[in-house]
Amino acid sequence: xxxxxxxxxxxxxxxxxxxxxxxxxxxxxxxxxxxxxxxxxxxxxxxxxxxxxxxxxxxxxxxxxxxxxxxxxxxxxxxxxxxxxxxxxxxxxxxxxxxxxxxxxxxxxxxxxxxxxxxxxxxxxxxxxxxxxxxxxxxxxxxxxxxxxxxxxxxxxxxxxxxxxxxxxxxxxxxxxxxxxxxxxxxxxxxxxxxxxxxxxx
Numbered sequence: 001x002x003x004x005x006x007x008x009x010x011x012x013x014x015x016x017x018x019x020x021x022x023x024x025x026x027x028x029x030x031x032x033x034x035x036x037x038x039x040x041x042x043x044x045x046x047x048x049x050x051x052x053x054x055x056x057x058x059x060x061x062x063x064x065x066x067x068x069x070x071x072x073x074x075x076x077x078x079x080x081x082x083x084x085x086x087x088x089x090x091x092x093x094x095x096x097x098x099x100x101x102x103x104x105x106x107x108x109x110x111x112x113x114x115x116x117x118x119x120x121x122x123x124x125x126x127x128x129x130x131x132x133x134x135x136x137x138x139x140x141x142x143x144x145x146x147x148x149x150x151x152x153x154x155x156x157x158x159x160x161x162x163x164x165x166x167x168x169x170x171x172x173x174x175x176x177x178x179x180x181x182x183x184x185x186x187x188x189x190x191x192x193x194x195x196x197x198x199x200x201x202x
Contacts, residue, residue, distance in 0.1 A: 002075050002082070009066035009086040013093025013110055016100050017058045018043040021051050031100075035189075035199055038097075039105035041140045045201065056109050059094060063113030066090045084174050087114035091178065095185055106185040108144045111178055115151065119171065121162075125154040138200040141189035148182045151175045 018038035022030035026047050034042045040059060044052020066086035075082040091111050097104035115123040130147035134140060152175040159167035183190070192198040 001073050002077075002085075005066070005069065005073055005086055006089050009089040010093040011098070012065060013062050013090030014097035014099055014104065015062060016097050016104060017062070018055045018105065019100060021055055022047055025051060037105060038100070040109050041201060045199070056112075059105065059109035060113030060116070062094060063087055063090045063110035063115075064117045065113075067114055067117040080168060081170060083118055084170060087118060088174060088177075090114060091181065095181065106141075106144065107178075107182055108148070111148070111182065115175075115178075119151075119155060119175075121158055122151055122154040122175075125158075126151045134201070139193065139198055140201045141186050141198060142193060145179075145183055145186055145190070148179045152179065 016038050018040060019030050021043055022028050022033075022038075028046075030036075030038050030042060030046060033046045035045070036042070040052045040056035043055040066089070067083045070079060070083040070086050073082070077085065091107045091114060093104075094110040095104050095107040096102040112123065112127075115126075126147040129150045130143040132143075133146050134143035137143070152172055155172055155175055156167070159165040189198060
């Protein structure tokens with residue numbers, strides 16, 4: 001059952017929502033336009049922000065569903081470990097989708113769905129950081145990277161200072177790992193930011 005759910009989570013995460021939306025709405029390959037990424041930001045930039053929001057929601061849903069389903073399956077691991085396993089696999093599926101030669105999105109929206117389900121307070125705090133950085137800089141990529149960086153810090157702080165909150169090292173570890181994965185998937189964006197050539201979300 002757990003192996004079947006891991007496969008399901010990976011394939012679900014791998015559904016290239018942005019690519020399919022662009023094909024359906026405009027008949028184009030989103031990988032040939034804008035930043036050439038299949039994520040929600042590029043979808044919004046190329047075919048309209050209404051569709052970018054739809055892509056964001058559906059990509060987040062791909063991360064939330066496996067975490068929710070973890071409660072209903074038989075697993076040899078603890079519930080938290082199972083949730084993290086399935087959620088992480090969904091993020092990897094989005095980033096390395098088997099449907100597009102293992103070249104997918106940045107993983108941010110799917111991670112948002114995973115962590116909004118797993119650690120909602122931490123995720124809301126990170127979303128606030130994202131909007132502050134985005135409002136000041138105009139760069140979605142920078143906001144995403146710094147928001148993801150803030151999550152282990154928010155998690156550590158909230159579990160230490162909010163009563164009845166339990167600190168779990170595995171969650172802290174996976175939040176740090178997610179930051180490195182998101183940073184890796186944004187490596188070209190980071191280069192463009194350093195060179196002053198990054199695209200703003202307009």
